[in-house]
Amino acid sequence: MTQTVYTTEEIKKIEEKWQKIWEERKIFRVSENSSKAKYYVLEMFPYPSGKIHMGHVRNYTIADVIARFKMMQGFNVLHPMGYDAFGQPAENAAIKRNVDPAEWTYSCIDQMRAELKRMGFSYDWGRELATCDREYYRWNQWIFLKMYERGLAYKKASSVNWCAGCETTLANEEVINGLCWRCKSEVGQKDLDQWYLKITGYKEKLLEDLQALDHWPQRVIAMQENWIGRSRGVNMYFQLKDFDEKITVFTTRPDTIFGATYVVLAPEHPLVDKLISGVPREPEIRRFIEKVKAENKNLRTAGDKKKEGMFTGRHAINPANKEEVPVWIADYVLMEYGAGAIMAVPTHDQRDFLFAKEHHLPMRMVIQDPAQPDITVHELTCAYEGEGLLINSVQFDGVPSREAIEKIGRWMETQGMGQMTVHWRLRDWLISRQRYWGTPIPFIYCDRCGLVPVPQEQLPVELPKNVKITGEGGSPLNHCPEFVHVPCPRCQGPARRETDTMATFFDSSWYYLRYCSAKDETQVFDKKQASYWMPVDQYIGGIEHAILHLLYSRFFTKFLKDIGLIDCDEPFIRLLTQGMVLKDGEVMSKSRGNTVDPDSIIEKYGADALRLFILFAAPPEEQLEWNDHAIDGAWKFLNRVWLCAGNRFRPNDQQVSAERMDQEDKELERERNAAIKKITQDLSEGFKFNTAISGLMILLNKIDKYKADERDPVKQTILNRAIQTMILLLSPFTPHLCEELWQKMGAREESISRAAWPTHDEEALKQDLIQIVAQVNGKLRGKFDVPADITEEALRQIILSDPKVKEFTQGKPPRKFIYVPGKLANIVV
RNA sequence: GGGCGGAUGGCGGAAUUGGUAGACGCGCAUGCCUUAGGAGCAUGUGGGGAAACUCAUGGAGGUUCAAGUCCUCUUCCGCCCACCA
Numbered sequence: 075m076t077q078t079v080y081t082t083e084e085i086k087k088i089e090e091k092w093q094k095i096w097e098e099r100k101i102f103r104v105s106e107n108s109s110k111a112k113y114y115v116l117e118m119f120p121y122p123s124g125k126i127h128m129g130h131v132r133n134y135t136i137a138d139v140i141a142r143f144k145m146m147q148g149f150n151v152l153h154p155m156g157y158d159a160f161g162q163p164a165e166n167a168a169i170k171r172n173v174d175p176a177e178w179t180y181s182c183i184d185q186m187r188a189e190l191k192r193m194g195f196s197y198d199w200g201r202e203l204a205t206c207d208r209e210y211y212r213w214n215q216w217i218f219l220k221m222y223e224r225g226l227a228y229k230k231a232s233s234v235n236w237c238a239g240c241e242t243t244l245a246n247e248e249v250i251n252g253l254c255w256r257c258k259s260e261v262g263q264k265d266l267d268q269w270y271l272k273i274t275g276y277k278e279k280l281l282e283d284l285q286a287l288d289h290w291p292q293r294v295i296a297m298q299e300n301w302i303g304r305s306r307g308v309n310m311y312f313q314l315k316d317f318d319e320k321i322t323v324f325t326t327r328p329d330t331i332f333g334a335t336y337v338v339l340a341p342e343h344p345l346v347d348k349l350i351s352g353v354p355r356e357p358e359i360r361r362f363i364e365k366v367k368a369e370n371k372n373l374r375t376a377g378d379k380k381k382e383g384m385f386t387g388r389h390a391i392n393p394a395n396k397e398e399v400p401v402w403i404a405d406y407v408l409m410e411y412g413a414g415a416i417m418a419v420p421t422h423d424q425r426d427f428l429f430a431k432e433h434h435l436p437m438r439m440v441i442q443d444p445a446q447p448d449i450t451v452h453e454l455t456c457a458y459e460g461e462g463l464l465i466n467s468v469q470f471d472g473v474p475s476r477e478a479i480e481k482i483g484r485w486m487e488t489q490g491m492g493q494m495t496v497h498w499r500l501r502d503w504l505i506s507r508q509r510y511w512g513t514p515i516p517f518i519y520c521d522r523c524g525l526v527p528v529p530q531e532q533l534p535v536e537l538p539k540n541v542k543i544t545g546e547g548g549s550p551l552n553h554c555p556e557f558v559h560v561p562c563p564r565c566q567g568p569a570r571r572e573t574d575t576m577a578t579f580f581d582s583s584w585y586y587l588r589y590c591s592a593k594d595e596t597q598v599f600d601k602k603q604a605s606y607w608m609p610v611d612q613y614i615g616g617i618e619h620a621i622l623h624l625l626y627s628r629f630f631t632k633f634l635k636d637i638g639l640i641d642c643d644e645p646f647i648r649l650l651t652q653g654m655v656l657k658d659g660e661v662m663s664k665s666r667g668n669t670v671d672p673d674s675i676i677e678k679y680g681a682d683a684l685r686l687f688i689l690f691a692a693p694p695e696e697q698l699e700w701n702d703h704a705i706d707g708a709w710k711f712l713n714r715v716w717l718c719a720g721n722r723f724r725p726n727d728q729q730v731s732a733e734r735m736d737q738e739d740k741e742l743e744r745e746r747n748a749a750i751k752k753i754t755q756d757l758s759e760g761f762k763f764n765t766a767i768s769g770l771m772i773l774l775n776k777i778d779k780y781k782a783d784e785r786d787p788v789k790q791t792i793l794n795r796a797i798q799t800m801i802l803l804l805s806p807f808t809p810h811l812c813e814e815l816w817q818k819m820g821a822r823e824e825s826i827s828r829a830a831w832p833t834h835d836e837e838a839l840k841q842d843l844i845q846i847v848a849q850v851n852g853k854l855r856g857k858f859d860v861p862a863d864i865t866e867e868a869l870r871q872i873i874l875s876d877p878k879v880k881e882f883t884q885g886k887p888p889r890k891f892i893y894v895p896g897k898l899a900n901i902v903v
Numbered sequence: 904g905g906g907c908g909g910a911u912g913g914c915g916g917a918a919u920u921g922g923u924a925g926a927c928g929c930g931c932a933u934g935c936c937u938u939a940g941g942a943g944c945a946u947g948u949g950g951g952g953a954a955a956c957u958c959a960u961g962g963a964g965g966u967u968c969a970a971g972u973c974c975u976c977u978u979c980c981g982c983c984c985a986c987c988a
Contacts, residue, residue: 079942293907293983300906300984307988325988338988381986406986416988424904425986459904499987617982678941690928691915697981699915704929706941711928713942765917768927775927778944847923852969854923892968898922902968 077720080713080811085680089810093191101825102196104152106590106606113149114607115141116586116646118615118623122157122204124182126189128655128662128688128700129616131672135685136652136694136761137614138195142806143757145196146831152607154589155190155197157183159206160512161578162240168511168543175511175543179206189673193681194809196827201592205581210588211513212534213598214580217630219516219527220637226272227505229525234504236264241548242508243268263367269506269515269574273629277302277500279643280628289648291695294620301621303499308483309413310492312337312390315398319345321390324412324497327419328486329478331394332467333440334417335430338383338402341366342409346386349401353387359403366405381406381429392417393491394482395468404429412497420457427457440466441475503626505577510543510550512575520562520569529563535571549573582623583630586610586645604640613646620651650761653697655688662700670700682808683709689763689807712811714774715804719815722777723797728787739792742780743838746796749773750834753803767807773800794819799832848873849900850882866893873899 096102106112117137120130141153164175171178183204190197203210221227235244239259249261273280281302284295307326314321321337339346341363350359362384383404390401406425407416420430420437430437437451441462461475470478486492506515514535516528528535538557543550551557551573562569590607591600609631615623624646631645654661657668675684687708692698735743749769756766777796782789798819805812805826816826823829841862846869848856856878860869870891873879883903890902 079940082941291907296906297983303984303987305987323988327988404986406988408987411987413988418988423988425988497987620983693916696909696916701915701929704915707929709941717943764915765927768917771927845923849922849969852922852967857923890968892922894922894969897919898969900922900968 077717080709080716082678082680085682085810088814089192089194089680089682092810092813093194095813096194096196096825097191097199099824100200101827102153102198103200104150104198106150106603108150110148110150112152112607113141113144113612114152114586114610115144115612116154116589116610116614118613118619119156119158119582119585120186121161121163122159122179122182122186123163124185126186126193126672128670128672131193131684132655132688132694132698133614133616133652134190134193134195135688136650136763137612138193138685138809139689139757139763139806140612140614140761141196142809142827143831145827146802146806146829148830151196152201152589153196153198154201154203154592155195155199156201156203156585156589156592157186157205158578158582158585159183159204160211160575160581162509162511164511165509165543174539176206176537176539179204179511192676193672193685196809201589203585203588203592205513205578205585206511208534208536209595210585211537211581213588214513214576215516215528215533215535216530216598217584217634218513218576218580219530219533221271221633222527224633224637226275226633228270228272229267230270231265231267233263233265234268235261236266237261240509243504243506266506268504269576271503271505271580271629273503273626274498274500276629276632277304277498279632280500280625283628283632283644287644287647287649290646291649291651294617294624294649294651297620298625301500301625303497305497305499307412307495307497308486308492309495310417310486311393312399312417313393314345314349314401315389315391317348317388319348321345321401321415322413323415323417324495325417327422327479328482328492329464329470329475330419330422330440331392331417331482331486332464332470333419333421333438334392334394334399335397335420335436335438336400336402336418337390338404338407338416338418338429339386340407340409340414341403341405343403343414346403349386349388350403355384355387359384359386363403381425381432383429383433385433393486393489400435402433402435410501411499421451421454422457422459424457424459427454438466440464505580506574507577508549508573509575510537510541512578513537513581514551515572515574515576517572518560518562518569519572520565520567522567523562523564523569526562526564526569532563537575549575551575579622579626583626584634586613586627587634587640598639601639608640609642609644610646612648612650614650614652616654617651624649650694652694653692655698655700657700659699675705679705679709680712680810682811683712686712686767686808690767691764693764694761711771711774712808714778715800716811716815718774718777719797719801719819722782723794723819724790725820726787726790726794728791730788730791734788735792738780739789740838742776742792742796744841745773745776746799747834747838749803750799750832751839754831754834757806763807770800770804770807773803802826802829802832805829844896846873846896847898848876848879849898850879851902852900853882855879855882862896866895869893869899873901 115137117133141151145151159179164179167173167178168175218227235249237244237254237259239254239257244254244261254261281304284298287295305326307324308328309322309324311320311322350356381404383402386401386403388401389398392399418426420426421439422441439451442465443458444462464470464473464475464478470482473481483494487494514537516535518526518528520526538554541550541554558571558573560569560571587599587604590604594600627645632643634640635643660666660668662669683705687705691704752769753766756762780793782793801812801815813826843859844862846858846860847854848858856876858872883901886903888901888903892900
C-alpha cells in the first residue's frame with residue numbers, strides 16, 4: 075500500500091476526526107488533583123466579534139505549542155479559553171441591527187468557538203467562560219463590593235473625559251491624543267458623579283514589584299514605570315504678597331530655585347479666584363480662564379500648541395532669595411499634576427524660556443553651561459537644561475547641579491521653605507460607564523440611607539432584558555423603570571439603583587482566577603484550586619495591553635491577596651508579547667482591507683499548515699509578514715512528512731545495539747538525537763519556534779537521504795525510530811497530522827499529547843571525525859577532518875604541513891597558534 | 904524631548920553569545936521522472952572574477968589572533984510615552 079499526496083480532502087477528514095476525539099474523550103480536561111507539577115498557559119482572551127483573525131491565530135498557536143510541549147514533558151497543564159464579552163460593539167450592533175446585545179454576543183461566541191476548534195487548540199473547554207455570563211459578572215459585583223468595604227471603590231464628582239460619540243465617560247487610559255480610543259471622536263470634559271477604583275493605593279507596590287518580573291519584556295516594564303510615573307522633587311512655598319496664603323509649587327529641579335523669576339498657576343488652581351478678585355484686568359482674566367477650561371484637556375496639552383497666559387497683577391516671594399516675582403496663570407500648567415502650580419526658570423527650562431520671551435518676563439542664569447561658560451542671558455537662544463556648576467545662587471555657587479538638587483532640597487526643608495516629596499503620575503481608575511452592555515454597579519441610592527451597597531445575598535444585580543438601546547441620552551438603564559425603582563435594602567423605602575455599568579477592563583482583571591474553578595457557583599473562585607494553579611506561568615498577548623490590562627490585573631491580584639483569597643503577589647510570571655501580523659508591510663486590519671481570513675486558509679491547506687507557517691515565518695515577538703507562497707511551503711513540508719511516515723515506516727520490534735550499526739546508521743541516530751536536543755532547547759529557552767521547525771526540516775531531509783533496505787531489520791528499526799521521533803517532536807506544532815501518523819504507527823496512547831517528550835543521548839552525538847577550520851591571520855584558509863580526540867600538537871603538524879596553509883604563511887614560522895578545541899585554529903604570522 | 908527595539912542575499916529569517924556569515928524555508932534557474940501533480944527528485948543560487956582569489960552584515964572609526972556580535976561616533980526605520988514642572 076502506498077500513501078499518496080496529503081490532499082485537501084484527507085486533511086479535512088483527519089483534522090475533523092482528531093478534533094472530535096479530543097472533544098469526546100476530553101483529552102485536555104485537567105484537574106488540580108494531580109501529582110504532576112502544574113503549568114498554567116494563558117492567552118489574552120478575545121472579544122467575541124464572531125470571526126477570528128490572523129492575530130488571534132498567531133497568539134493562540136504560540137500558546138498551544140507551549141501547552142502541548144509542556145504536557146508531553148509531564149506537566150499538568152491548564153490551558154483555558156473564554157470571551158471578554160461585555161462592551162460597546164454589542165451595543166452598536168444592537169443599535170444598527172436592532173438585535174438584543176446578549177443574543178448577538180452569544181451567537182458570536184458560538185461562531186468563534188467553532189473557529190477556535192477548527193484550529194485544534196488544546197483547550198480545557200470545561201472551563202470556558204464569558205464575562206457577560208450571569209455567573210461571571212455576579213462576581214465582578216462581589217469584588218466591587220469587597221473593594222468598597224476596603225475603601226478602594228468610591229464615588230467622586232469630577233471633571234471627566236467625555237466622549238460625545240460614545241456618550242460615555244472614558245478613563246485617561248482610553249483617551250489617545252485627545253481622541254476616543256474606540257470611535258476616534260474628540261473627547262471633551264464634563265462634570266459628573268463617577269465611580270473610581272483607588273489603584274493609587276497600590277502605586278508603590280505596583281512600581282516596586284516590577285523589578286521582580288524578570289521574564290517580562292523590558293519595554294513593558296518600562297511602559298508601566300512610565301505610566302506609574304514616580305518623580306522625586308520638592309514642594310516649595312511661595313508666600314503671596316498682600317495675602318496670608320502661600321502658593322505651593324512642585325519641582326524636580328530645586329537646584330534652579332535662585333533662577334525662579336515668576337510663578338505660574340493652573341487656571342483651575344483654587345487660589346486663582348481670590349487672587350484676581352478686584353484686579354484691574356479681572357474680567358479679561360476670567361474670560362481667559364473660562365476659555366481654557368472649555369478646551370479639551372488633551373488638546374490643551376498637545377506638545378506644539380502655543381502657550382497662552384496672563385499676569386494676575388499679584389506677586390509672591392521666592393523663598394530662596396526673598397525676591398518678589400510676578401504670579402501668572404497659563405494653560406500649560408495642569409491642575410492634575412504636582413501642585414497645580416510651578417516656579418518658572420526660563421534659563422533652564424525650555425517651556426518657561428519660550429513663555430518668558432513671549433511675555434517679556436525676567437530671566438537669570440543659575441547653572442553654567444560648561445560648553446559656553448561666558449554666555450549671558452541676552453545671548454541665550456534656548457534654555458540650558460543640562461548639568462553644570464551653580465552661579466548666582468549665593469552660598470550654593472560652585473556646587474555641581476546634580477549635588478545641588480539634594481543639598482538645596484535639604485536646606486529648604488531645614489529653613490521651612492519647602493518639603494522634599496514624591497509625586498506620582500498614576501491616577502485613580504474611573505470605572506463608571508453610561509452604557510448598557512456591562513456589569514451593573516451594585517449600589518442603591520436611598521433618600522433616607524444614602525448610598526447603600528446591594529447585600530451579597532442579592533447578587534447578582536441582573537442586567538435587565540428588553541432595554542431599548544438607542545445610543546442617545548446617556549445610560550440606557552436610566553430609561554428602564556423596573557430596574558431603577560427598587561426598595562432600599564436597609565429601610566425598605568423607595569430607592570433608586572445605580573444605572574452605570576463597569577468598564578470592561580474590570581471583567582478582564584481577574585478572569586485568569588475564575589478559570590481555576592470556572593463552574594463554581596458558590597464563590598468568586600475556589601481558594602485551594604486557585605492556589606494550586608496560580609500564578610499563570612506563561613501569559614501571551616498583544617503589546618497593546620502592556621499598560622492598562624496588565625496593570626489592572628496586577629492591582630486586582632494584590633488586592634485579592636490582601637483580602638486573603640490568593641497567595642501570589644503577581645498574576646503572570648512570564649509574559650510574551652507577540653508581534654503583529656502584516657500584509658504588504660502594513661498591519662492587517664479590516665479598515666485597510668488587507669486581511670487574510672484564517673478560515674479560507676484552513677479550508678485549503680488545513681489548520682496544521684497554517685499553524686506551521688505562522689510559527690516558522692518569524693520569531694514570536696517580531697512582526698510577521700504574511701506570504702501566500704510560504705504557506706504553500708508549510709504544506710509541502712507536511713506532505714513530505716505524510717509520505718515519509720506513511721510509506722517508509724514498517725512495524726518491527728528489532729532491538730539494535732550500537733555494534734551492529736554502520737556509519738550511515740550512526741549518522742542518522744546522531745541526527746535524531748541532535749534534533750531532540752535542539753528542539754527541546756529552542757522550546758525551553760525562549761520560544762524559538764522558527765528555528766525548532768528548521769531543525770525538524772533538517773531531520774526530515776536526513777531521513778529522506780537515509781537508504782534502508784526493507785529486509786534489513788537493523789536499518790528498518792533505526793529508520794522507524796527516526797520517524798517516530800520526528801512525529802513526536804512535530805506534534806505540538808501540527809497536532810492533527812501527527813496524531814494520525816502516530817496512530818498509524820501503532821500508538822499506545824489515546825493521544826500523542828499523552829506520549830512522553832523524547833530525550834536525547836549525549837553519547838550518540840559524539841563523532842569520530844570532526845572538522846577543524848584553519849585560519850591564517852584570521853582568514854579562512856582550509857578545513858581538516860581529524861579524529862575527535864586529536865591533540866593540539868598533532869593538529870598543528872597537520873595544518874602547518876598543508877601546502878595551502880604554507881602558501882599563505884609564506885614559509886614564515888607562526889608567531890602564535892591559537893586553538894579553539896573542536897572548532898578552529900588560527901595561525902598568526 | 905524621553906524610553907525601548909531594529910537595520911544581515913530578490914524575500915522571511917539563522918549564526919553555538921567573540922570563532923567557517925547567510926542554517927531552514929520562500930522565490931528563481933537547469934535537468935530528471937512521461938504516474939501531468941498544490942507533485943516528487945537532483946543540482947545550483949550574496950556581489951565581482953575564467954580561476955586562484957576577493958569584497959560583503961546601514962555608515963565611519965576602534966579593541967582583538969579573530970567582530971554581524973564588544974566600544975565610540977553617525978544615519979535611517981519602527982513602537983510606546985510626553986507642556987509631567
